Amino acid sequence: MELVFGNHAAAKGAIDAGLKFYAGYPITPSSEIAEELSVELPKVGGIFIQMEDEIGSINACIGAAYADKVSLTATSGPGFALMQEGLGLASMAELPVVIIDVMRGGPSTGLATLVGEGDLLMAIWGTHGDHPVIVVSPGNVKEFYIYTQKALVWAETHRIPVVVLADEVIGHSYQWIDEWPEPIKIPERTKERVLEIFENPDDYLPFATDEEGHIVPLPPIDSGIKWHMTGSAHDVDGFPTIMPEKVKRLIERLWNKVGDIRDELIDYEYLGDGDADILLMSFASMGMSAKQAYLELKEEGYKVALFRPRVLWPFPGDELAEIIKKNGIKKIIIPELNAGQLMLLTKAFLADKGVNVQYVGINHQYGEMISPDEIKEAVYNG
Amino acid sequence: MVKKPLPYTYTEEKWIRDRYLPHQWCPGCGIGTILKAVIDAMDDLGWEPEDVAFVSGIGCTGRSSGYVNAHTFHTIHGRAIPVATGIKLSHPELHVVTMLGDGDGIAIGGNHFIHAAKRNIGITAIIVDNSIYGMTGGQVSPTTPENMKSTTSIYGALEPPMDPISLALGAGATFVARAATWNPVHMRQIVKKALEHDGFAVVDIKSQCPTYFGRYNGISDPVELLNWYKEHTYIMKDPSDIREGKLPLGIFRDNKSKVELSKKYRQLFEHLRKEGENNG
Numbered sequence: 092m093e094l095v096f097g098n099h100a101a102a103k104g105a106i107d108a109g110l111k112f113y114a115g116y117p118i119t120p121s122s123e124i125a126e127e128l129s130v131e132l133p134k135v136g137g138i139f140i141q142m143e144d145e146i147g148s149i150n151a152c153i154g155a156a157y158a159d160k161v162s163l164t165a166t167s168g169p170g171f172a173l174m175q176e177g178l179g180l181a182s183m184a185e186l187p188v189v190i191i192d193v194m195r196g197g198p199s200t201g202l203a204t205l206v207g208e209g210d211l212l213m214a215i216w217g218t219h220g221d222h223p224v225i226v227v228s229p230g231n232v233k234e235f236y237i238y239t240q241k242a243l244v245w246a247e248t249h250r251i252p253v254v255v256l257a258d259e260v261i262g263h264s265y266q267w268i269d270e271w272p273e274p275i276k277i278p279e280r281t282k283e284r285v286l287e288i289f290e291n292p293d294d295y296l297p298f299a300t301d302e303e304g305h306i307v308p309l310p311p312i313d314s315g316i317k318w319h320m321t322g323s324a325h326d327v328d329g330f331p332t333i334m335p336e337k338v339k340r341l342i343e344r345l346w347n348k349v350g351d352i353r354d355e356l357i358d359y360e361y362l363g364d365g366d367a368d369i370l371l372m373s374f375a376s377m378g379m380s381a382k383q384a385y386l387e388l389k390e391e392g393y394k395v396a397l398f399r400p401r402v403l404w405p406f407p408g409d410e411l412a413e414i415i416k417k418n419g420i421k422k423i424i425i426p427e428l429n430a431g432q433l434m435l436l437t438k439a440f441l442a443d444k445g446v447n448v449q450y451v452g453i454n455h456q457y458g459e460m461i462s463p464d465e466i467k468e469a470v471y472n473g
Numbered sequence: 474m475v476k477k478p479l480p481y482t483y484t485e486e487k488w489i490r491d492r493y494l495p496h497q498w499c500p501g502c503g504i505g506t507i508l509k510a511v512i513d514a515m516d517d518l519g520w521e522p523e524d525v526a527f528v529s530g531i532g533c534t535g536r537s538s539g540y541v542n543a544h545t546f547h548t549i550h551g552r553a554i555p556v557a558t559g560i561k562l563s564h565p566e567l568h569v570v571t572m573l574g575d576g577d578g579i580a581i582g583g584n585h586f587i588h589a590a591k592r593n594i595g596i597t598a599i600i601v602d603n604s605i606y607g608m609t610g611g612q613v614s615p616t617t618p619e620n621m622k623s624t625t626s627i628y629g630a631l632e633p634p635m636d637p638i639s640l641a642l643g644a645g646a647t648f649v650a651r652a653a654t655w656n657p658v659h660m661r662q663i664v665k666k667a668l669e670h671d672g673f674a675v676v677d678i679k680s681q682c683p684t685y686f687g688r689y690n691g692i693s694d695p696v697e698l699l700n701w702y703k704e705h706t707y708i709m710k711d712p713s714d715i716r717e718g719k720l721p722l723g724i725f726r727d728n729k730s731k732v733e734l735s736k737k738y739r740q741l742f743e744h745l746r747k748e749g750e751n752n753g
């Protein structure tokens with residue numbers, strides 16, 4: 092048994108997955124991830140660098156992702172806002188970076204030391220243009236370890252930026268861990284994989300797709316293969332173009348990129364007996380508060396279910412609709428530490444699914460968790 | 474299609490991706506002259522395209538990376554240096570070269586510029602200093618001289634210009650020099666020394682933009698504009714050679730005593746590895 096601090100679990104997850112590059116700028120409540128990695132990364136021959144700001148951090152990560160493999164940065168709301176343009180470059184150049192956002196109360200400097208969950212929509216749509224990104228959200232310390240690793244592996248495998256949405260409560264809590272899960276490892280780039288698709292290294296096209304329509308892998312930079320990348324609209328060779336049919340092909344592929352790998356990504360915790368009337372749903376640390384409420388209500392004989400998405404983009408709309416139909420759910424209660432961002436997504440994704448439910452939001456935006464009791468209250472009140 | 478629109482020399486064949494030509498720069502622009510000095514100097518040094526990462530930001534200057542046969546990355550406005558930092562730290566064996574616009578490198582990217590200098594990371598920063606925002610249609614830049622015109626300083630620039638040389642010196646860059654396109658031979662010598670330098674090396678290159686800087690200031694003829702730069706700059710004998718109202722060209726600092734940053738990381742790794750062995 093080991094008593095583990097949330098932000099340290101994320102750092103450990105990254106090291107165990109084989110991370111070799113971190114660039115960041117200190118910000119509460121994420122800084123312990125940087126502090127821990129500044130100690131651990133050099134021991135495994137990995138780079139830790141504290142940059143001049145978050146713009147420098149994300150772009151240094153993008154450089155490392157271009158030259159080596161997936162890289163990591165960690166921040167909170169104000170820093171995440173500064174990273175948005177870089178996140179767009181990573182989406183467009185299809186380079187793997189992982190951004191951990193340990194959310195705090197906003198807007199602006201907001202509640203620097205207190206919990207908030209107001210970055211959900213920024214994580215999905217924060218940068219301009221229709222762009223692909225994966226958003227995952229762990230609910231506790233152990234999941235912070237697991238989902239940091241998944242984020243790194245997915246980013247490298249699919250050449251896509253991944254945002255890990257944790258929050259102050261997860262980052263700053265301690266949890267007893269009896270056993271760490273078997274780590275999953277970041278895949279290494281190999282010339283062989285590239286040569287399976289391009290017989291001649293000189294024919295390598297960094298934005299071509301394989302037979303299944305997925306983006307081709309990147310070669311190791313010391314393989315003798317050279318390529319060009321840009322954040323401008325580009326053709327398969329990475330050279331800028333404004334030809335409508337080429338741009339259309341690129342942007343459509345990018346926009347569909349997350350949907351195309353949806354089956355691999357969708358991940359949630361569902362608890363219930365299949366006959367629930369009320370569904371409790373939330374993410375990040377509020378997901379665990381909702382889970383506690385569910386467990387107690389169940390004990391008290393209420394017909395409730397729990398839905399806790401750990402991947403928020405792609406959004407599990409189809410899966411949620413199925414659960415609602417199977418149970419005959421009449422009401423969805425969403426407790427979240429913002430004005431209703433998960434609620435907005437849920438309504439949007441259920442709009443065309445033929446379900447008829449009542450929506451109830453419980454919202455705190457002042458740095459205090461919504462307790463299981465407060466959630467239960469909403470159930471008692473019908 | 475004509476495969477080779479220009480009579481190529483050996484160096485150009487090796488270093489230029491001719492499939493992307495013709496280039497996008499205006500007739501008489503200085504960027505091409507600078508790019509030629511850079512690839513000639515890389516070749517003089519015996520480098521191979523596989524050994525070079527060439528990174529640029531956004532602007533007319535930013536387009537340069539696409540034409541170079543190397544590991545290339547056309548990043549976003551102002552961010553070539555941090556991207557290059559990530560490349561250099563993860564692959565220190567690469568020669569990492571950046572070409573920056575004056576807006577790109579000194580305005581929006583100014584914070585990265587001074588911190589790269591402070592870190593002494595092994596990146597060559599070639600500033601195409603045309604005193605204008607070429608790409609966006611000729612707006613005032615941090616190096617536009619006082620009283621000179623642009624599309625956003627039509628009454629003459631109110632602010633005095635920034636001196637990238639003093640900035641680089643003050644921030645701790647270990648190689649700092651200035652060159653100008655009117656003297657390509659001198660420029661190539663300076664660029665070669667900068668590329669060779671193991672640390673953060675800055676070359677501020679005064680370059681002509683006839684289309685905007687020239688046109689708005691009554692000197693739109695490229696030759697006339699080159700002559701204007703020639704009149705306003707001089708090759709200094711030594712750093713004490715100061716002439717009123719003119720900019721000196723040459724090397725201001727060439728300090729080989731500081732260890733380059735990616736080397737320091739490798740020293741740390743080695744130290745920790747040995748310590749681990751001793752403890753284990």
Ligand SMILES: Cc1ncc(C[n+]2csc(CCOP(=O)(O)OP(=O)(O)O)c2C)c(N)n1
Nearest residue numbers: 531532533534550574575576577606607608
């Ligand atoms: C974040 C951001 N702001 C503004 C721009 C618009 N923009 C593109 S290039 C440029 C300035 C170009 O000037 P400079 O860096 O001197 O390069 P030049 O074109 O003169 O070579 C600007 C403002 C942008 N692309 N991105």
Ligand code: SF4
Nearest residue numbers: 498499502533607682
């Ligand atoms: S606008 Fe100026 S800097 Fe840009 S290509 Fe034309 S001459 Fe060169």
Ligand SMILES: [Mg+2]
Nearest residue numbers: 574575605607
């Ligand atoms: Mg300029």
